Amino acid sequence: xxxxxxxxxxxNSKFFYKALDVRKFHVPSGSITKKGNQxxxxxxxxxVLGLMTLCFLAVCFLxxxxxxxxxxxxxxxxxxxxTSVVIEEGDTLWSIADQYMDREIQGKAAYIDEVKSIxxxxxxxxxxxxxxxxVPYYSTEYIAD
Numbered sequence: 001x002x003x004x005x006x007x008x009x010x011x012n013s014k015f016f017y018k019a020l021d022v023r024k025f026h027v028p029s030g031s032i033t034k035k036g037n038q039x040x041x042x043x044x045x046x047x048v049l050g051l052m053t054l055c056f057l058a059v060c061f062l063x064x065x066x067x068x069x070x071x072x073x074x075x076x077x078x079x080x081x082x083t084s085v086v087i088e089e090g091d092t093l094w095s096i097a098d099q100y101m102d103r104e105i106q107g108k109a110a111y112i113d114e115v116k117s118i119x120x121x122x123x124x125x126x127x128x129x130x131x132x133x134x135v136p137y138y139s140t141e142y143i144a145d
Contacts, residue, residue: 078102078138082118087131094125102138111136 085096093112101111112125119133127133 076140078105078140079142080136080138081143082134082136085133085135087127087129087133089129091127091129092125093127096133096135100135100137105138 083100085100093115094108096115097108097111101108106114115121115133115135116125118136121127
């Protein structure tokens with residue numbers, strides 16, 4: 001190319017760039033290189049963001065687990081024992097349930113069904129004064145045999 005051509009702009013600029021193949025390799029930093037692909041900086045950002053999200057979720061799950069386990073440890077552990085009771089005049093299964101059952105563990109009807117099952121009471125809620133019943137009760141104290 002002659003200096004006079006350059007001065008007069010008579011040469012074809014597209015031909016000049018194709019011959020040198022300059023545009024093919026020129027990629028400004030931080031821009032998109034090909035359609036749909038991100039730059040290195042963008043890929044790095046997305047990896048860091050994903051890692052930070054995973055760390056945040058792990059911390060959340062650990063915190064919830066610790067709080068849940070500490071709430072469980074504050075509950076008193078109750079042990080189930082059995083005792084024998086002599087039925088007195090006027091006692092019913094419902095009054096015995098009021099004395100010995102624990103409302104946090106089971107309902108009154110379930111407790112009475114358990115007492116009837118242990119003592120083989122088949123005909124309704126019928127108990128007789130002087131009769132001995134085995135009844136369950138709950139305590140926070142551990143009693144070793």
